[in-house]
Amino acid sequence: xxxxxxxxSAVARPADLLARLLEHDDIDRDGFRMSLWSGFYTGPxxxxxxxxxxxxxxENNVLFSLAYCSPLTAKSISDFLGRPxxxxxxxxxxxxxxxxxxxxxDVTDRRRILLTIRPAGRARHEQTLEVSKAxxxxxxxxxxxxxxxxLDAILxxxxxSAEDWIGPF
Numbered sequence: 001x002x003x004x005x006x007x008x009s010a011v012a013r014p015a016d017l018l019a020r021l022l023e024h025d026d027i028d029r030d031g032f033r034m035s036l037w038s039g040f041y042t043g044p045x046x047x048x049x050x051x052x053x054x055x056x057x058x059e060n061n062v063l064f065s066l067a068y069c070s071p072l073t074a075k076s077i078s079d080f081l082g083r084p085x086x087x088x089x090x091x092x093x094x095x096x097x098x099x100x101x102x103x104x105x106d107v108t109d110r111r112r113i114l115l116t117i118r119p120a121g122r123a124r125h126e127q128t129l130e131v132s133k134a135x136x137x138x139x140x141x142x143x144x145x146x147x148x149x150x151l152d153a154i155l156x157x158x159x160x161s162a163e164d165w166i167g168p169f
Contacts, residue, residue, distance in 0.1 A: 070115070
């Protein structure tokens, strides 16, 4: 295997590497590009949130989920985000220790623990949301208003159709 640092500079450039990969008809072109695009967003966003606010990826995702859909169980968060249960469980434990969320036993089903966001957690979420929004603006700056509207419609349609193969959210 050739180390990227040792490779020809034309191959080592991300745009050139992507172009060479997309020359092949036997790859999942759209899936591959969506995966890369997602990584261009999530990697830097979660690294910056951890650096600035001390929240790991799953901690941030739990806060995000609870900021808009509280109360939730850890299982429902795990299912929705497609993240491993143990990762979400660790994030929940950490957020409880930090005082950013709270947990209460569900009075209708004492086996379930309902999670809600606390005011400090909501404040932290608002801070981290600015990091996400800034990255989104950066990544979509090449699109004009009409293209942004089209992208929004396409993503909404893809998310609605996801229920056909992953089940309802």
